[in-house]
Amino acid sequence: MSDPEATLGLSPEPQGETETGVRRMLLNMGPQHPSTHGVLRVLIELEGETITRAIPDIGYLHTGIEKQCEALTWHQAVTLTDRVDYLANLSNNLCYALAVEKLLQLEIPPKAQWMRVLLAELTRINSHLVWLGTSAMDLGAMTVFFYCFRERENLLKIFEMFSGQRMMTSYIRPGGLALEPPRGWDKAVRDYIREFPQKVDEYEALLSKNPIFLNRTQGVGYLSLEDLLDYGVTGPLIRAAGLAWDIRKSEPYSSYEKFDFDIPTRTAGDVYARYQVRVEEMRQSARIVNQALDGMPEGPYAADAPHVVLPDREKMKTQMEALIYHFKLVYEGYRVPAGEAYQVIESPRGELGYYVVSDGSAKPYRVFMRTPSFGTLQALAPMFEGRLIADSIACMGSLDFVLGDVDR
């Protein structure tokens, strides 16, 4: 967060006229603009309706999560990872858990791994639903927003069923899952996922051939694949520009290699291609969830590692040893061997990475969150420049960033 006018020597007054008589002006978009989906400020220099320069200004949602992690134990820090990206809570839980497990060299039982895959894919659907609803609403398609939030509401109920929380789940923890999956979870998920493909058809019926939507999105917001990679963009944006790169396939984690799914790609690299890729990803996620439901292995939901995983409530109340472990884990936390690890996963927005450093104590020495939105937002300025101001709304929607994820 800074003061770009002062730093860059820009004056908020109109900047005069060009040779052709077009007025120059400086427009301050945000920090409370509805199309920024959070608290983002973009300073735009205009010539008539054309953007000649864009300067994003971030930091309004900076809460020092990385610093706070250093003050908590490894176990407590899970609750902070939820709050980074409030649309992909379980993805952040998962990435952090995998990074810590790498340092602990902990083997996770198959049921927990499959459950994690199932929840991560439901999270992807949840995030894409919010993206689809809001970005379509920015372009005037109000109906889609209500449809998407209807489905999202049911998903949040499923998350609540698992963890007791709609959003700040903290359900995936180092060592496995926080709780035994609740009774009847499979029926709830199965019912949801059976209906879901028809719902996606509904959204597509509203948008895919809608002439207004096509005019607003086709050929808009193009950046070449080389530029996107150079600016640090990842995820669906890269796949919409033609590269079939998905971390679930290229660096599989949590037994993703056992699932059968496709990586949707498009070559156009515009806003419409990004829409197509994300809609197709929702269908693929539903496919993965179905496979996880059918093949869910039996067994424990957390690793047999009493020095890391909190004991079962029942055992804690009946066994002395479990009570001692519980006390030690809550009071002191578990120690993680000194070392460092970088773990990446494919979050709904792209490459999510946790770089964790341990000095051998019960608290993280350093947690760096390589969040996908931070990389994506660097491509905002080049995408804006030279385009009409009305297109900037479509561009911003297609980038699908979450400001909490940017500012941490």
Add this chain to the structure above:
Amino acid sequence: MLPERLKAIPALSALEEQFPGAVESASDALGEPTLWIAKDQILPVCRFLKEQGFIRLSGITAVDRHPAAPRFEVVYLLHSLEANIRVRLKCRVGEPFELDSVTGVWRSANWYEREVFDLFGVVFRNHPSLRRILMPENWEGHPLRKDYPVHGFKYSYKDE
């Protein structure tokens, strides 16, 4: 100098050949290739590795080892899509906390270097616009340093 498994990666063995003094040490702990690079060599090393296929820079961050000296470790997370390999470059940075910017190699370095400057106070030479990014412009201090309290300097729980 390089462990056996890292020698098998063509880009890294070529790097050692091209820049004999640049790689201070290397490790393969937890299967993650990590190279310690001499501070003044970071820019040419990064440029060379980009030519060798590491077209993605995932991020730049730092670790404060206060009160040890040299104080900071600046960490570069590199990724080669064609070889599907991730490599971590690390630089020890003591006083003065200065380092060459790699924005000329990857444009994504721009904001990551600004973030490290903002939160740790490491200065990147030749950065196009090195100013604070997350904290307000007039903020004093660098919050991710180890001698910076979690609650800041202004407020203390002890007074309450």
